[in-house]
Amino acid sequence: MANFSLSPAQEQLIEEIRQVAAERIAPVVRELDEGDDHFDFRPAQALAEHNLLTPTIPRAYGGRGLDYFSTALLLEELGATCAGVATVVTTNIHAAGPVILAGTEHQKKTFLPLLASPEPHLAAFALTEPEAGSDIGAMSALAACEGGVWKINGVKDFVINGGIAHFTTVFATTDPQNKRAGMMAFLLPSGVPGLKVGAVRNKMGIRYARTVQLIMKDTLVQDELVIGRKGGAYLLLMQTFDRGRALAGAVGVGIARAAFEFALRYSKERRQFGRPIFSQQAISFTLAELQTKIESARLLVWKACWLIDNDLDYTMASSMAKIAGSQVAQEATAAAMDILGGRGYLKGCPVEKLLRDARVMSLIEGTNHIQKAVIASQL
Amino acid sequence: MGYKSIGRQLQLAREEAGYSQEQLAAKIGCSQSTLSNYEKGKRRIYLAQLEKIAEILNKPIEYFLRPADYHRGEPESQSGEPGNQSSPAPKKKDTSYQANLLPILNMPGEDQGEKTALEQNLLRLFQSLSPAGQILVINFVTWLKEREVGCNGEF
Known part of the structure; x- marks a missing residue:
């Protein structure tokens, strides 16, 4: 039986995050977007104080213990406020995911409480390489075990939270020929010898989410920091992705909602030809269509998260949610800019930032082309 | 995927x-x-x-x-334990696979001339299977052949 009403706890969570976002994040959004390489910890601090910087950490490890459905509600609100901040949170969730799913008790006790602390602790997720993006089987970062200690060599790119994270979840291969079966996941604490930050990536959008290259040169990792059973890292990665995609969809819905709400307000205030432009069907029908698509995408996100929370098959639903969320984000921001006209194109206009943020949504967490391949493989 | x-x-x-x-x-x-x-x-x-x-x-x-x-050509591990993680198991020839394949390759009465398109397609499909899959096919073909022999008295 489907139930579309939120629980009192979920309603309360939305109120809580709206208050934090309005008081502690929204006032600095422009600074975050225009900021230099220096990471501004204020939004992360605000979220950490509410134990919402990594909301999926189980209560047993000091976390908020939110399920994916509630986490999606949180990320829609953050996406509507600043997609960069939402991306920092999703990256923390991503990095913690393999530990929650397959980590040892020692790993969980060591790393998870960090992300649940009232201090803003970040985690990074290092997977993409210069020559291995969608084709992760082409991974070349090499891990070799010598006397119970792993030595990792390779370069990872587009590492969000890289260089400012307290730990990084890294994927490497023991044998490039062995592709999926050779893949392994490691926990790299910050400051581990041989781990260096390379180029800082200057991005078009989600600029708050600091993104760097990570260079591993003879990086030594103790065997106890290997995540999961040998040979299982590929499935662990896919499962982490399948869960993360639903959340990326939620961020997209948030971006779309913010653009829609801004354009709706503007269309009721802006007068042309002697009346508000909203009274023109060209405008009101566009907004009506957007509202329909936003609601559709939100329902797909909710369904995918419900499947995850109920331990049912969520792969296809998650990819659909990601496609729908990213597409509606791009469509809504483009339409909002058309409604605002030249004012929307100016730096400092929220819609201009939303449009730049929306653009990455079809690329991040696996491109939409990959999502379609995932869906097609199940047809 | x-x-x-x-x-x-x-x-x-x-x-x-x-x-x-x-x-x-x-x-x-x-x-x-x-x-x-x-x-x-x-x-x-x-x-x-x-x-x-x-x-x-x-x-x-x-x-x-x-x-x-x-x-392909990898020996089956019965212990369930692969080799050292840092040095994967060497890709040796599977003798049991060869043993299964040889009787079919040496089967008498086969036309050794130029292969038809159908035969080439069959061969390509067969070659794309894993060794265990190929053995299944061989077993099935052997069974089919034996049944035909039983029916027609030929071989």
Whole structure:
């Protein structure tokens, strides 16, 4: 039986995050977007104080213990406020995911409480390489075990939270020929010898989410920091992705909602030809269509998260949610800019930032082309 | 996306262990149709489920994840333990595979002339299978041949 009403706890969570976002994040959004390489910890601090910087950490490890459905509600609100901040949170969730799913008790006790602390602790997720993006089987970062200690060599790119994270979840291969079966996941604490930050990536959008290259040169990792059973890292990665995609969809819905709400307000205030432009069907029908698509995408996100929370098959639903969320984000921001006209194109206009943020949504967490391949493989 | 080859390995391992889909599904606590979809690669198998299956079928997780060409000519590990992680098992010739293949290759009465398009396609398909898959095909063809011999008195 489907139930579309939120629980009192979920309603309360939305109120809580709206208050934090309005008081502690929204006032600095422009600074975050225009900021230099220096990471501004204020939004992360605000979220950490509410134990919402990594909301999926189980209560047993000091976390908020939110399920994916509630986490999606949180990320829609953050996406509507600043997609960069939402991306920092999703990256923390991503990095913690393999530990929650397959980590040892020692790993969980060591790393998870960090992300649940009232201090803003970040985690990074290092997977993409210069020559291995969608084709992760082409991974070349090499891990070799010598006397119970792993030595990792390779370069990872587009590492969000890289260089400012307290730990990084890294994927490497023991044998490039062995592709999926050779893949392994490691926990790299910050400051581990041989781990260096390379180029800082200057991005078009989600600029708050600091993104760097990570260079591993003879990086030594103790065997106890290997995540999961040998040979299982590929499935662990896919499962982490399948869960993360639903959340990326939620961020997209948030971006779309913010653009829609801004354009709706503007269309009721802006007068042309002697009346508000909203009274023109060209405008009101566009907004009506957007509202329909936003609601559709939100329902797909909710369904995918419900499947995850109920331990049912969520792969296809998650990819659909990601496609729908990213597409509606791009469509809504483009339409909002058309409604605002030249004012929307100016730096400092929220819609201009939303449009730049929306653009990455079809690329991040696996491109939409990959999502379609995932869906097609199940047809 | 890789799940088709995982599913194929899963099917081979299940058949090798002598389980029907119903039997294995019951052991891991899922429906037969779910297991069937895992084997077809139509449903992503999650790690916890594959770990259960690996344990029941006495295979290491890597067995299911290796690329198809890695299995070709690779000896089957009965211990369930692969080699050292830093140095993968060497790709040796599978003698049992050769032993299964040779009788078919040496079968008398085969036309050794130029192959037709159908024969070439069959050969290509056959070659694209894993060694265990090829053995299944050989066994089936052998059985079929024996049945025809039984019917027609030829061979």
